[in-house]
Amino acid sequence: MTQATNQNDLVGQLLAGFQKFESQLNGATGSVHSLRKKALESLDLAGLPSTKHEEYKYTNITKAIEKTFSFDTENTSTQIEPQEIEEFLIPGLDAHILVFLNGVLDPSLSRWEAEAGLEIIDLPTALKEDSEAISKHFAKYADYNRDAYVALNTGFSKDGSFITVKANSIIEKPVVLHYINVVKDGQVHNHPRNLVVVGENSHATFIESFSDVGEHESLTNSVTEIVIGQSARVDYYKLQNDKENVYHVGTTQVQQAKNSYFAAYTFTTNGAITRNNLNIDLEDEGCESHMYGLYLLNGKTHVDNHTAVDHQKPNSFSNELYKGILEDKSRGVFNGKIFVRQDAQKTNAFQSNKNILLSDQATVNTKPQLEIWADDVKCSHGCTTGQLDEEALFYLQSRGLGKDNARALLLYAFAIEVLENVKLEPVRKYLEDLISERLRKDF
Amino acid sequence: MLKIQNLHASIEDKDILRGINLEVKAGEVHAIMGPNGSGKSTLASVLAGREDYEVSEGEATFLGNDLLEMAPEERAREGVFLAFQYPVEIPGVSTTNFMKTAINQVREYRGQEPLDAVSFLTLMKEKMKLVDIDQSLLSRSLNEGFSGGEKKRNEIFQMAMLEPKLAILDETDSGLDIDALKIVANGVNKLKGKDNATIVVTHYQRLLDYIVPDYVHVLYKGRIVKSGTKDLALELEEKGYDWIKEEADAATA
Numbered sequence: 001m002t003q004a005t006n007q008n009d010l011v012g013q014l015l016a017g018f019q020k021f022e023s024q025l026n027g028a029t030g031s032v033h034s035l036r037k038k039a040l041e042s043l044d045l046a047g048l049p050s051t052k053h054e055e056y057k058y059t060n061i062t063k064a065i066e067k068t069f070s071f072d073t074e075n076t077s078t079q080i081e082p083q084e085i086e087e088f089l090i091p092g093l094d095a096h097i098l099v100f101l102n103g104v105l106d107p108s109l110s111r112w113e114a115e116a117g118l119e120i121i122d123l124p125t126a127l128k129e130d131s132e133a134i135s136k137h138f139a140k141y142a143d144y145n146r147d148a149y150v151a152l153n154t155g156f157s158k159d160g161s162f163i164t165v166k167a168n169s170i171i172e173k174p175v176v177l178h179y180i181n182v183v184k185d186g187q188v189h190n191h192p193r194n195l196v197v198v199g200e201n202s203h204a205t206f207i208e209s210f211s212d213v214g215e216h217e218s219l220t221n222s223v224t225e226i227v228i229g230q231s232a233r234v235d236y237y238k239l240q241n242d243k244e245n246v247y248h249v250g251t252t253q254v255q256q257a258k259n260s261y262f263a264a265y266t267f268t269t270n271g272a273i274t275r276n277n278l279n280i281d282l283e284d285e286g287c288e289s290h291m292y293g294l295y296l297l298n299g300k301t302h303v304d305n306h307t308a309v310d311h312q313k314p315n316s317f318s319n320e321l322y323k324g325i326l327e328d329k330s331r332g333v334f335n336g337k338i339f340v341r342q343d344a345q346k347t348n349a350f351q352s353n354k355n356i357l358l359s360d361q362a363t364v365n366t367k368p369q370l371e372i373w374a375d376d377v378k379c380s381h382g383c384t385t386g387q388l389d390e391e392a393l394f395y396l397q398s399r400g401l402g403k404d405n406a407r408a409l410l411l412y413a414f415a416i417e418v419l420e421n422v423k424l425e426p427v428r429k430y431l432e433d434l435i436s437e438r439l440r441k442d443f
Numbered sequence: 444m445l446k447i448q449n450l451h452a453s454i455e456d457k458d459i460l461r462g463i464n465l466e467v468k469a470g471e472v473h474a475i476m477g478p479n480g481s482g483k484s485t486l487a488s489v490l491a492g493r494e495d496y497e498v499s500e501g502e503a504t505f506l507g508n509d510l511l512e513m514a515p516e517e518r519a520r521e522g523v524f525l526a527f528q529y530p531v532e533i534p535g536v537s538t539t540n541f542m543k544t545a546i547n548q549v550r551e552y553r554g555q556e557p558l559d560a561v562s563f564l565t566l567m568k569e570k571m572k573l574v575d576i577d578q579s580l581l582s583r584s585l586n587e588g589f590s591g592g593e594k595k596r597n598e599i600f601q602m603a604m605l606e607p608k609l610a611i612l613d614e615t616d617s618g619l620d621i622d623a624l625k626i627v628a629n630g631v632n633k634l635k636g637k638d639n640a641t642i643v644v645t646h647y648q649r650l651l652d653y654i655v656p657d658y659v660h661v662l663y664k665g666r667i668v669k670s671g672t673k674d675l676a677l678e679l680e681e682k683g684y685d686w687i688k689e690e691a692d693a694a695t696a
Contacts, residue, residue, distance in 0.1 A: 390494075395531040396541065398491050399601060400519035400549040409544065413535025413584075443544050 010062065011047050013071040014152060015040060021156055030130035032138055032157070039144040039154035048148045055147070058333045058365045059304040061249060061273050068187075068217050068247065075186030078102055080213060085109055088178055088211045093426040095207070096120065096175045101182055103190025103220070104159045117169025117202065123193060126162035133164065138195055141225045142253035147277065149249045153191040153223040160193035163206070167199035167229065174205035174235075174424065179222070183245070184214035192222040200229040200257075205424065207237040212246050217272075222250040226262075230284075233261040237427060241434060242271040244299055251277040258284035265422055266293040266322075267431055268303050269438055278307045282316045282344075293322035294418040296438050297330035297362075304333035311344040311374075320351040323418050325411055325439075326362035334366040336381070342373040351381040356388060356414060408441040415439070444469050444506060444640050445490075445609055451500035451665075452489045459485040461665035462501065467609070470637040474651055474676060475644045477662035478684040483644045484528055486662070487613040490642075491525035492518050505609065519545075520552040522608030522639075526598040526615050530586045538581040538597060539567070542604050549605060570603040574630040592623030599630040610634070611642045616650035628653030648680035663691050 018040060025033075049056040050063065078101040085099060096112035098105060098120065105122045112120055126134055144151035165171055181188050198204055206226070212218055228234050240248065248271055256262055268274055280289050295303045309318045324332045334353045355364045368381035388410055396406035415435050422428040436442070445467040452460040459482045467473050477483050489496050490503065492515035503510040505521060513521065533541075546566075547557040558566065571578065574596040586594050595615050602610055612631065616624055631654050635641060643654055651659075651673060659676045661669040663684075668691040669675065679687070 389531075389533075392531045392533050394493055394515060395527065395533070396545075397515035398519055398525050398527075399541070399545040399605065400516050400552070401541070401545050402516050402548060403514065405544065405548065406516075409536060409541060410533065413533060416535045443547075 010066045011043060015044060017071060018155065021158070025158065026128075030127060031135045032127050032130070035139050036155050036157060039139070039151040042144050043148050043151035043155060046148050046151070048152070055306065058331075059273065059275050059302065061247065061275055064273050065219060065247060069189060069219055070187065071189070073186075075183070075188050075216070077185045078104075078106070078182045079184065080180070080182050082109060084213055085178070085180065088180065088209060090176070090207075090209075090426055090430045092429070093174065093176070093424075095173050098161060098175070098177045100159070100177065100179045100192060102188045103179070103192045105161065112175070115171060115173060117166040118171050118175070118204070119164045119166075120175065121162045123160040123162055124158060127158070133197060134162065134195075137197055137225070137227055139225070141227070141255055141281070142223050142251050142279070147251060149221055150223055150251050153193060153221050153251075156191045157193040157223075159190070161195075163194065163196045165198040165202045165204045167201060169199065169202045169204075171202070171204040174207055176207040176209060179208070179210045179220060181212045181218035181220065181246070182214055183212055183216035183218050185216070187217045187219075189219035189221070192220065194222075194224040196224065196226045196234075198226070198228050198232045198234055201231045202229065203233040205235040205237075207239065207427070209239040210242055210246070210248060212243045215245065217245045217247065219247045220250070222248075224250075224252050226252065226254045228254065228256045228260040228262055230257040231259045232257070234263075235424070236262070236264045238264070238266045238276065240268040240271060240274060242274075244270065244272055244301065246271045248274045250275070251279065254278075254280040256280065256282050256284070256287045256289065259286040261288045263290040264292065266291075266305065268295040268297075269434060271301055271303065273302045275304045276306065278305070280307075280309045280318070282309065282311050282313065282318070285313045285315045287316040289316075289318040290421070291318070291320040291322070292418050292421050294415055294435075295322075295324045295332055296415070296435065297324065297332060298327040300329050302331045302333075304335075306335045308337040308339070309349065310339040310341070311347045311349060312341050313343055314345045314347070316344065317348045318350070321418060321421075322353045323414065324355040324364065325358065325414065326355065326364060327358045329359070329361045331362070332364045334364070334383070335369065336367070337369045338371070338379060338381070340370075340372040340374050340377050340379065345374050345376045347374060347377040347379070349377070349379045353383040354414075355383075355385040356411065357385060358388065404440065405443060408439045411439045412436065412441045445503070445510075447501070447503045449501035450489070450498065450503055452485060452496045452498045454485070454496050459496070459665055460489065463665070463667060465660065465667065467640045467642060469608075469640055471658065472635065472641045472643065472654065472656045474656035474659045475642060475662055476646065476648075476659060476676060476679060478688065479646065481662040482665040483646075483662050484613055487525060487611050487642070487644050490611055491515060491523060516548070519605070520549050524602050524605055524607030524610045526595070526602060526610065526612045528613040528615075528617065530594040530598055532587045533585040534587050536585045537583060538585050538601070541585065542567070542601060546604060566604065570600055573603050573633055574599045575626050576600050591618040592620065595619060595623065595627050596630070599627050603630065603634055606634070608639045609642070610639070611644065613644045614646065615643075616645055616647060624650065625653060648676045651676045661687055663688060668694075
């Protein structure tokens, strides 16, 4: 099945790499391996999505990958000095730190301590052990038949992490996954895969951070599955402050059990093309979900956030706030789906997407998509796209603020509505500084 | 202090001001009155530098400098203050935060050291008393969800903080109940001095019971058609604007 008919086409090239990939598995071909093969069959059948695909209508990442990347040769150099990692760390954050170089966990750069209730296992080890938990949860949620990039990731899933939190555990320190692509000597592409299982009545925080070192292009196609037990609480951050030669497709798939809480914070400040999928299944009653997103784009950066929250049972709440500031020729895409199933009475679901365009050449495509089958629900959605408020600008200037400062202050105020929901103090400070710098708010 | 000569201004090709002449000296309070649509607020906006208006003719100097050439922030730094008729709501920006930035930018322009956090707070506390405004209000998003009275008090608070040489109050009385009006007027009166001047733009005489003007000017169809003392305001209160309109229309006919 890996014999692609046309070696020139992208899927063919990718599939051609599978034999070599298999040879690197070192026997880790337990229950997961048949999943890999099935996923790749699905990919082979569907192909990677072009803009004809409704879900990728505004984001031609497949074509960009085809044009930019060569999959025949692989740059395997991960030469990096420890101090080069330092700049990506969040100052003042006491955390369990996992560093992945080109998708592979680097134990020498990582540092995590034992914390009661928390278990972190390198994915290759976890797949080799092939525990009950792995066969129960691994690749069971992110549907590879629904998204070809998930299929691609599943097919080549090898590196990443398997993180479990036992029931009734409060994990004090956040777990930070730093993905660093070392592109000093050439392009890299990888498919990080994580499975996070949080037991009943526990609380944990996870941060995924993406960065590059070097001038060549990188492609990251990541999938993270998060399974949240009854009455448990998970905070999840995705921080993307990549360079302009970074291509990213990522899916975060979340399963919420009864009375659980989940909050996602997605911050994107750079990159070539970024596509984030955030899918949340509210599988039982009394769930609460928050989705916060902020994208500050300039140059030719293209960022696409697709979110889907699926209310399957009654009495759940979801709230979504995504905001964007777009300069130059940047482009933002927002698609927010809310499903309310027939069973899901008394659902409250709210969604808002607001954008400020600072140049005539910046674009936003925003699409709320609500599908409601229940009849006793409260749902709302709204999107706005506009320019900076001239009257507010004049007001601030009339008090003595220079125009640039007034502008920066207004943009910062626009962004802060998302930022103020970040409860983790060092992370908020880190993001505030990043955003201040980007908006040239130097006062 | 302020000298306006033959000032003409228009918006979207519609002439609003058609030759204003006015001189305001330090220590004086001038009231600009007039019927709706006479150009009162336009005059205030043009002086503060709102970009929507185009000045087609005439000049305005402030302390000898060409006011119309200056950006709005330069005017503010030179000492012009406009209290807005409709103060803007700005979510995410607190009065405290933005006043700190504003004051320090004004100070920098004047070659003064920036205020440290303690001096700023001391200054703020002192000025808050003037308009009876609560600290919690100033920590909230600027004017968002404020009542009409709170917005206007916030304007006067900002004025007190910036200590302008020329304060222009654009219909600060509109929509205020009598208690709020007294508080606002009291704040303005306490800020008056021999070195600064005030222009009060208003439709009604009521405010002038509390802020007593040295001169009253009546604006009609973009010109000052009558000037006088505070007695003129009382006459307008009693007789309305019609007699002035008739007089003015007869003069131009």
